[in-house]
Amino acid sequence: MKFKKIYIEITNDCNLNCYFCIHNKREVKYMSMDEFKIVLDRIKGYTKYIYLHVMGEPLMHPFINEFIDYASKDFFGNITTNGYMLEKVVNNKNIRQINISLHSGVNIDKVFECVDILRKNTIINYRIWVKNDGLIDKLKSKYNTDIRDGVKLCDNVYVSMKEEFIWPDLNNNINNSYDVCYGLKTHLGILVDGTVVPCCLDSKGDINLGNIFSSNLSDIMNSFKYQSIENGFKNNKRIEELCKHCGFNKGR
Known part of the structure; x- marks a missing residue:
């Protein structure tokens, strides 16, 4: 397989407005089932792991369970969620892993109830982006263990403590032409409108490599632009301006 994973944005709509997420003015869209089928058909053979999130x-997608079930024929489906709507998938047995980004406003007891059911068939990874003593205390009480990065809380349940990073943006103060990046090596992203991007951090589709709805992935990968970026990454060189303004690896 070419990629360890491919990110598929089935919607860019969100029910929260978290300060550590980058916000843009893309038109809100929900991918249709027909569009989703096109995506899966055109990435088949390039990965076994899909992540339904950019x-x-x-x-929030009304057909989330239908998407997951359809994808399970050929792929291992993974989800990243804020946890507010976990009950929608609580009985779905076709999800490989759910990453739950915990926030102070979430009903943590409701999340725990859903996780107790989901973990029978699904790997659960709690993500804490901002240190929150209240959430950490609740996790510690629930699982009776110290909370630190990478800890296994119980069967199929883990926690990761993530550091905030600077999202790539042409207007930030970062200017770094050389650095390690695994875009186009281990993964790529597909936005809800079909735009193919080098990684899941290109939230606006600034680096448009082509459109999966109108082109095969092989044609996109053989394009001059794709090849130039990929060859640059192989030499730890960032070709695109957006990549030069990415702070994901800064301080790592």
Whole structure:
């Protein structure tokens, strides 16, 4: 397989407005089932793992369970969610992993109830982006263990403590032409309108490599632009301006 994973944005709509997420003015859209089928058909053979997220909250999609079930024929489906709508997928047994980005406003007891059911068939990873003693205390009380990065809380349930990073943006103060990046090596992203991007951090589609709805992935990958970016990354060189303004690896 070419990629370890491919990110598919089934919607860019979200029910929260978190300060650590980048916000843009893309038109709100929900991918149709027909569009989703086109995406899966054109990435088949390039990966076995799909992540139904770039921006937006995937559980807001009215056909989230249908998408997951359809994809399970050929792929291992993974979701990243804020946890507010977990009950929508609580009985779905076709999800490989759910990453739950915990926030202070979430009903943590409701999340725990859903996780107790989901973990029978699905790997659960709690993500804490901003240190929150209240959430950490609740996790510690629930699972009776110290909370630190990478800890296994119980069967199929883990926690990761993530550091905030600076999202790539042409207007930020970062200017770094050389750095390690795994875009186009381990993964790529597909936005809700079909735009193919080098990674899940290109939230606006600034680096448009082509459109999966109108082109095969092989044609996109053989394009001059794709090849130039990929060859640059192989030499730890950032070709695109947006990549030069990415702070994901800064301080790592």
